[in-house]
Amino acid sequence: MEAKQERVILVGVETEETWKNFGESMLELKGLTKTAKGEVCFSLIQKRPQVDRQTVIGKGKLQELAQLVEAHEADLVIFNHELTPRQGALIQEIVGVPVIDRVQLILDIFAMRARSKEGKLQVELAQLEYLLPRLTGQGKNLSRLGGGIGTRGPGETKLETDRRHIRTRITIIKRELKEVAAHRERTRQKRQGQVFQIGLIGYTNAGKSTILNILTSADTYEKDELFATLDPLTKRWRLPEGFEVTVTDTVGFIQDLPTQLIDAFHSTLEESRNMDLLLHVVDASSEDRPQQEETVMNLMEELDLQHIPLLTIYNKADRIIKDQFVPTMFPNVLISAKSSLGKQELTDAIKLRLMEILTPYVATIPQTEGGKLSRLKRETLLLREDYVEQDEAYHVRGFAEDGSWVLR
Incomplete structure (x- = not known):
């Protein structure tokens, strides 16, 4: 009931x-x-x-x-x-x-x-x-x-209960959180260098969970409510070319976020620190958009995230008159995550941003090294692959975190 x-x-x-x-x-x-x-x-x-x-x-x-x-x-x-x-x-x-x-x-x-x-x-x-x-x-x-x-x-x-019991409980929780944070750090270090990491950040209710869902079919809780997501959720996403990345959704930011929450949720928000690319999701239809953008940028500075490459996604384009929309953050893309074109437009914009961040490479893969070609597709953004019969090899072109890795 x-x-x-x-x-x-x-x-x-x-x-x-x-x-x-x-x-x-x-x-x-x-x-x-x-x-x-x-x-x-x-x-x-x-x-x-x-x-x-x-x-x-x-x-x-x-x-x-x-x-x-x-x-x-x-x-x-x-x-x-x-x-x-x-x-x-x-x-x-x-x-x-x-x-x-x-x-x-x-x-x-x-x-x-x-x-x-x-x-x-x-x-x-x-x-x-x-x-x-x-x-x-x-x-x-x-x-x-x-x-x-x-x-x-x-x-x-x-x-x-009395204050002493509560203080004891606070000490125990802090100890447990340290252990959890250490475990998270070990997991993070294992992941680093193996997979490109994308993080979703933004004001609460901007549509981060919706975007995670359309990219990864994660089926996360998405509703028109503030703080629909709390615990960070990481899902794998394979781009059409085969490049595999992870996408992590985080708790939404808010004006006057209580300092207690910034401290208490430090390890949760710290997950964003190790990202290779941040997708800043903004509600394009919000009347208070400049203030919301400023709130997120200030918190990013506070959490030392401003050095990470950023792509701003202006979401909820279906609620505005597109011709009158003036973006304030760059680079950006304007989409409606609910529309049929939303996923394609978003994927194309992310791909363009990846090409700016990653190092271009060209390589020749002998026909006998099919396993290496599969790895290239999975671990880099492989844009072109031509089989040259006289060389009995694949001539490939793409973008990778380390342009020389194919020589290993």
Whole structure:
């Protein structure tokens, strides 16, 4: 039986600092709430020079919020700002229902999406570190919420135990994550040098999983939701010429990604560091496209990914007027992953980018060395293959990571 949707009131303060991206940020909060299976029944917005240090929205507005909670029979209030433990406790006391912030909401969605052991450990670590200073009074709220939004992941029992137990748990998780990261590094080193690696990055909900699916038939979870993918998924993809590469999908980036998540998911995002080519997927139809591109570029710099060759894929071309579209990132390709031409256009663009990155080579393969020719097709981008009868050999031309490797 499906649980009843929680009725949620969203609260946002537009300040002199945040006015530029405020509208998009509130829309995003609504999308995040929907992803967390909440129903937004009201959005309370206030304009002020800066947030109130005690209650974020000021005492008068807080009384209005308490009345709105009663009028709309709301179960939960979500603030579009990170709340200090003191602010959270004070607001909650006045409005009479549980209050969480944007960070807690994102952590909650990550808890829903985590599938692998590493993903679950990372979520638990981020949640415990975030909630540790906010434990006062949590017990009562958690039992009232009954496992609703903001309580997924570690759950009630762990959060109601004493701080010492939680600190011990944090230490254990960090140790386990180190072991997982070491194992991942060993696996990565084995893969390196053997196969060309392509990574998908981009703002959340830009269509990365859809693109992974059309290239590799991976059948990953794809839905019009924020953070549909959490655990990195790697699949093999064979280009029409035979060149075999891997394609890795990663968690989507977002404005104001909580620092707890950048730290906790470092090893997940670090997977992108070892890629040979990054495909930056952008929602071409988004009104906030420049801001989303900037968010991704800033995070790439933070994660030291800016040296990796990049191809920007402007996706969702079916939702825009193509003649009026002006790209801001280069090199790029404009496609609709949902259209019948999408896969071909994308493959052609990736092939062109590969030819810019890889080293051109020519080689002569004797007819007797068929195994070497098969390897060439699999391990390099082989563009031309002519059999010359008088030489009893194949004259081939293509692009490889190391142009001299065919001489080995």
